[in-house]
Amino acid sequence: MAVDTPATIAIIGAGPIGLEAALYSRFLGYDVLVFEQGLVAESVQRWGHVEMFTPFSMNCSPLGVAAIQAQGSTELPSEDQLLTGCQWRTRYLIPLSQTDLLADSIHQRTNVVKVGRQSVLKHEMLGAAERATSRFRILVDGVNGEAVHQADIVIDCSGVLGVANWLGSGGGPAVGERALIDHIDHLPPDVLGKDKSRFEGMKTLLVGAGYSAATTAVELSRLVMANSETQFVWAVRAVETHTPITRHTNDRLASRDQLAQTANALASQADGPCRMRGETSIESIRRDDQGAFWIRFYGQDAEESFDNLVANVGFCGDNTITDQLQVHRCYASDGPMNLAATLSQQTTADCLDQKSTGADSLKNPEPNLYLLGSKSYARNPSFLFAVGLEQIRDLFTLIGDRETLDLYATVGTARS
Ligand SMILES: Cc1cc2nc3c(=O)[nH]c(=O)nc-3n(C[C@H](O)[C@H](O)[C@H](O)COP(=O)(O)OP(=O)(O)OC[C@H]3O[C@@H](n4cnc5c(N)ncnc54)[C@H](O)[C@@H]3O)c2cc1C
The missing domain is CATH 3.50.50.60 (FAD/NAD(P)-binding domain)
Structure with missing residues (x-):
């Protein structure tokens, strides 16, 4: 009207x-x-x-x-x-x-x-x-x-x-996630800039398969190459982990396509800077007194620990x-x-x-x-x-x- x-x-x-x-x-x-x-x-x-x-x-x-x-x-x-x-x-x-x-x-x-x-x-x-x-x-x-x-x-x-999307199986919160929401990175952190001290020499879990995750993966890889103590695991929902980022055919945004190619190249290297984890969903998250995240992936009994949790899974x-x-x-x-x-x-x-x-x-x-x-x-x-x-x-x-x-x-x- x-x-x-x-x-x-x-x-x-x-x-x-x-x-x-x-x-x-x-x-x-x-x-x-x-x-x-x-x-x-x-x-x-x-x-x-x-x-x-x-x-x-x-x-x-x-x-x-x-x-x-x-x-x-x-x-x-x-x-x-x-x-x-x-x-x-x-x-x-x-x-x-x-x-x-x-x-x-x-x-x-x-x-x-x-x-x-x-x-x-x-x-x-x-x-x-x-x-x-x-x-x-x-x-x-x-x-x-x-x-x-x-x-x-x-x-x-x-x-x-x-409001960010949740990490748990089926899109709901993982057990413990709601209480830890303020400790999880939901946007790409400035891994090579102001947030470097949080990531250098640390072990990070990155979750996601969009362009934000690609941005984080490329920056974390640079850090791994400069500092061999740094580790990161890149977890995606897909079974196939060699090309986590979908490229657009004849992409007219050259820098977007470059990012997708670089991230996919990292993911497909057998001894590359990241460890890929396919078919992943998260069942529970807790944080210990030292600030480490303990993650239990769906279908596993044991927890794995990480220093940082980056959830680039959308909003x-x-x-x-x-x-x-x-x-x-x-x-x-x-x-x-x-x-x-x-x-x-x-x-x-x-x-x-x-x-x-x-x-x-x-x-x-x-x-x-x-x-x-x-x-x-x-x-x-x-x-x-x-x-x-x-x-x-x-x-x-x-x-x-x-x-x-x-x-x-x-x-x-x-x-x-
Ligand atoms: C990593 C990244 C890269 C991107 N790159 C591009 C790109 O290259 N090109 C492009 O076109 N787009 C890009 N985007 C998308 C981009 O976010 C949007 O184009 C643009 O920021 C959207 O603007 P918006 O005003 O809709 O929302 P926002 O930028 O999110 O602005 C919303 C505003 O509302 C305020 N607000 C929220 N709730 C309230 C409330 N209750 N009361 C009062 N204020 C409130 C927020 O503080 C914020 O200032 C990118 C996004 C991300 C995350």
């Missing part, structure tokens, strides 16, 4: 997509409240040492570039540059958050606890547009304690990194923020149903080939509530920033009921 200005849009998360959605809203004249639990682009900072696969041209928007350039002081990266997460944050995302259009809208260190309706409960007025007559009520917990805000539209851009996001609202979720991905259904019809496995899913795929039963960015993909790991920009463009054709609205094209054309 169309919502014209003046109206307030609340955005959960000042990550890359939250910032871009806020900018688009401000360009159109909406009042904007952005709530960020940490600092701007906090999640990107968490994997900041990792080099991105996509060049800077795919990690910025025409609006973002125009807004930063209008401030006059920041030199932007070149279009083909491959930045690390930290560089993306400091050279684009933070300058973007400091532009005149956004600076006053962003509330850092403000966690969104719950979003509901002021006077309508979850089970009332099923999927009805009339729910929107009651404004959204947003409970936040920030530096000054708890507070309530109201908004006409809510865009949840809180990402997925808040699923926190759905409790909007659980008082009518969000229809996919039973497989946990993402919003319309979008998940549309994505399941796309035949390509390569995130570069994804087509815009269209404005209708962003609708929920709850009027004026939208999930964008990596949050909208939930357990589906193929989200790219460039996809999020398409979502933003599509969303504002809905919000303003202007089918042909495309500020990215307008601003891009004006700049060229």
Whole structure:
């Protein structure tokens, strides 16, 4: 349903997509409240040492570039540059958050606890547009304690990194895992940088078979080659362990393909830097007084000890923020149903080939509530920033009921 200005849009998360959605809203004249639990682009900072696969041209928007350039002081990266997460944050995302259009809208260190309706409960007025007559009520917990805000539209851009997948057999927690959650690395640790002392000369268990696991495996291997006391075991669910990382045919992201090839070459070496362990699932984890992890793998009686446990097994996001609202979720991905259904019809496995899913795929039963960015993909790991920009463009054709609205094209054309 169309919502014209003046109206307030609340955005959960000042990550890359939250910032871009806020900018688009401000360009159109909406009042904007952005709530960020940490600092701007906090999640990107968490994997900041990792080099991105996509060049800077795919990690910025025409609006973002125009807004930063209008401030006059920041030199932007070149279009083909491959930045690390930290560089993306400091050279684009933070300058973007400091532009005149956004600076006053962003509330850092403000966690969104719950979003509901002021006077309508979850089970009332099923999927009805009339729910929107009651404004959204947003409970936040920030530096000054708890507070309530109201908004006409809510865009949840809180990402997925808040909740990691479990290590246990069948996707549930291994025995003991819940109590140890804060001691397990869920993102690739900075093995050759700030975390080196934790890994050098130590024995690490790495679990996972995606690009994050590949990143960790390559860095741990370098450490093993430099220091023969260092050991690591790489555990995957597949029976075959020679090619744990799936390569994309004719991959257009050269650094992604290089990473996959390097990781697979390590895995296939008989006397290489890592010991591979196929068909693995974990039954129990405990930690002794010295901090060592004791892992019991499924089907084994004895435990094996490790100094570090790196679980690069993906994330699923926190759905409790909007659980008082009518969000229809996919039973497989946990993402919003319309979008998940549309994505399941796309035949390509390569995130570069994804087509815009269209404005209708962003609708929920709850009027004026939208999930964008990596949050909208939930357990589906193929989200790219460039996809999020398409979502933003599509969303504002809905919000303003202007089918042909495309500020990215307008601003891009004006700049060229
Ligand atoms: C190792 C790694 C490498 C990647 N490389 C690439 C790449 O090369 N190219 C690419 O396009 N993508 C890449 N990605 C995906 C990348 O994460 C996304 O493109 C981008 O960060 C998604 O932005 P987002 O805003 O949706 O989510 P996030 O970046 O996760 O931002 C979400 C924000 O919401 C905040 N938040 C969460 N919960 C709350 C709450 N309750 N209240 C308030 N704030 C909250 C978080 O603190 C965070 O700042 C990579 C991801 C990883 C992990």
